[in-house]
Every structure is written in structure tokens, then in C-alpha cells.
Amino acid sequence: MIRLAVVLCCLALPAAAVDCRDTTFEGVSMTLCEVDPAADRLQLFLYDGEGQPFGHFGTLAEALAQEIPFAMNAGMYHADRAPVGHYVEDGEEVMRVITTDGPGNFGLLPNGILCLSGGAARVYETARYVTEAPACHSATQSGPMLVIDGALHPRFLPASDSLYIRNGVGTTENGDRAVFVISNDPVNFHTFGRFFRDVLELPQALYFDGNISRLHAPQLERSDFGRPMGPIIAVTD
Template identity: 30%
Template sequence: MFDMFIRQIKKIRGLWLLSAWFFSSVINAQNSLQTGVSFYKVNPETETIRMYWRQDDGTPYQTLGRLIDAKGKSHQINMAINGGIYDKEYRPEGLYIENGKTLRELNTKSGEGNFYIRPGGVFSIGNGQAKIETLEAFGAIPDITFAVQSGPMLLQHGKINTKFSQTSESRKIRNAVGLTAKGDIYFLLSRQPMNFYEFAHYAAEQLNITELLYLDGTISGMYTPSGGVPSQRYPFVTMITVERK
């Protein structure tokens, strides 16, 4: 009788935990819809971050769907998102490191477009640690496993880039990667058009992000198992995944 009682308690506890997880997910989804921003927080204990550009035969993946189809059987992908800005030849505009190999060099040139708004930055993974650094502060390439350069930095030390205006009418779909002072890693995607100031303000106020690097805009998309593969009108070049270890 006692064993049956214990089993019932465990069953009730399991159902309670499942319900709590479900309602928490629903609340997060509702908050995402209300704010117009979806985000994914990485769990470093159970998840790892990887980056992809080309397949083994040298052809680019180009779509999240193709990447999921190619890697989904051998890798449990919990989130995938497009990476940094690319050039007219569909190559990363700046630094790109994959599996410790530098495939594109650091780009410190001047130019037009979001990529060249300063300060620019680099998101990197090395020795199990994620970093977001400005181009001026970036270094130690030999220790890096994955890295992508993009720009501009939307938040630096918790402060919004002074080049952004709260009243800017340049509102687009945008995605970014952010770090908190505690080292939490977030990937963000706006579900409605936002200007840079609004996007950065949300990250700082709602998620306590202190370093936020813009990845791309307009064409951006995010995959999660619950949300499915988003439709794409244009190809992606680099893509970032969060995978189960």
C-alpha cells in the first residue's frame, strides 16, 4: 500500500512539473508575442553553440531547413538562427571561424551599411566561453573554435549605442546575440519591425543584456522545434545553432 502511495505521489509530481513547464512555455510565448521579440536563452550545462556555412562538399547550406535536414539526425538542434551580414558574393562580410579554421579574415575597413556602423563586434566561442567584443578589443584567434563578425554593437556595457535614435523610422525585422553581466547567452529575433534603439532597449530592460551584437535584419529567421522551420525568401550565409551536448 505504501509503495502504491509513493508511486501516486511521484506521478502527481511528474504531472505537476510537466504542467509547470508547459504553462511557463505558454507564458514565455505570450510575452514574446506581446513584446514582438522572441528570444532563446542558452543552457551551458546541457547545450553547446556551433556555427555553419558550407557543407562537406563545399556548397553552402543557405537555408535553415537544409541545415536542419543535414544535421538534425546526428545533432539535436534546439535553436538555429542566421548569423552575420554577408557580401554580394554570399560570403561572410567579416571574420568567420568554424571548427577552429579561419575562413574569412577580420574586416576593419570603412564602408556603408549596418555592418560598418561603429563600434563593430565579434561573437566568439573559445575554451567553452562565449564573448562579444568590439573590433578594437578582439584578439587571441588561436583559442577560438567559432566566431562571426558583425555590426553594429547595439549595447556596450549596458549602454545603447549613441548613434541610435529613439524616434528613428528605420524599423525592420532584426536578430542579435547578447550576453548578460552574469554570462547568460541570448539569441533574439524581433517578430515585428523595430528600430535599433527599440531592439536594444528591450534587450537591456527585459533581459538584462549588457553586450548586444546585431547579426542581420529584414531576412532574419529563427528555428526551434516547437516553432518549426521559418520560410525564407533569401539565402542565409552563416548560421548559428544551439545543440544538445
């Protein structure tokens, strides 16, 4: 991953309540961005007006003609960057909910869905999402869940040697707080999940990815660059 310095196009960032900062947990460097869904305009982005994936933070910012206070990759995708799981953007469903297990991290059930609706951001375990059918104006499915109702995913192993740069999101039960986290050092699922549960004290948390983990945080003069992404979540002005 290459970290590029962010060149600001103006003297001040757009007004937003996003708070990004670096921290460490058990020797692992983490960067987190706290978002207030009621105050910040949190949106999902995948395709531009021509039906082409945005792919990069810079491409999205150029299309929106604005500096973006925060952005992160937001879900797993296929080679053509189409989402692997459920994806809804501005009320339009691009991909249905996937409820079956399968290979890879996405299929390590339970997985989950981030739902944006009415000034709230909530992570749902997929079966609960299907049962409750919340009205989401935007949603993205990924997996596995990291924290489910305050408990770690049952298949996480404390001593796992599966270490990657990882990113994900945790939310409160009522959706008034969303915290997006990326590890700056390789970390296993158990440690990453405990950061959401024990440090951030969030009852629900969802894994986004480990092969493609990117953060755009101008507050920290950071905008990660690399292979093109699929779904992107961003705070816009």
C-alpha cells in the first residue's frame, strides 16, 4: 500500500463532524475515523454516471467536484468490481442479499450488512437484516461479522497466524455512532474484533476487507492508493 500526501484544494475542509486519529492496540497500529451519521452526509458509491466503477478516492472526488473529508473501501467485490453481496445505493438495489455460506471471508458466517437510513448507520447480522427488513436508503454486505451483539465471531482464534492489514466498521445499536477502522500493521481477526468490542465498546462490527484496505483521511494527510476498489463509503459535503 502506498500512502500519498493529500493536496487540499482549499484552505479548509468541508464542515463535518468526522474525527480521524491514530492509536495502538496491543502493539498494533490502528487508524480510526468516527462519524456522526446524523451530522455527516454518509454515502455509498460504486458506479459513475457512465456505469463505470469509481475505483479510486481521487476519481470519486473529481466526479463530485469536492474534497472528501473521509472515505474507505466498503465491501468485497468481483474482478469487475461488482459487489459480492447485497448492495443498495440511493434506494436502488444492485445486488441481492446473500444468505448462504461459501469460501473466503465473505462466506465465514455470520456475515453482515451496513445499513444507512434516516441519519443512522447500523450494522446488522445478515439473518437479522433479512428478518427485520430495515428501510435502508443504502446498504453494503460483507463478512465476516467481527462483533455480534457484543460477542466476537465464534470462529475467531486468539492465536491465529492469519495476519493482514484489515478494515471494518462498528456501530451502536441505535446507529448514532459509526467508527471506521483500518489496521496499519497486519492483525488477525480476533485482535481486530476485540478492538471494536473492548476499546470502542461497539456491540456490532463488520469486516470490510483484508486484501484491499484503503483509507482517505485528509485530517491525517492520508489518502491510500493501490488497486481499484469496488464499493466506497464516504462523507460528502
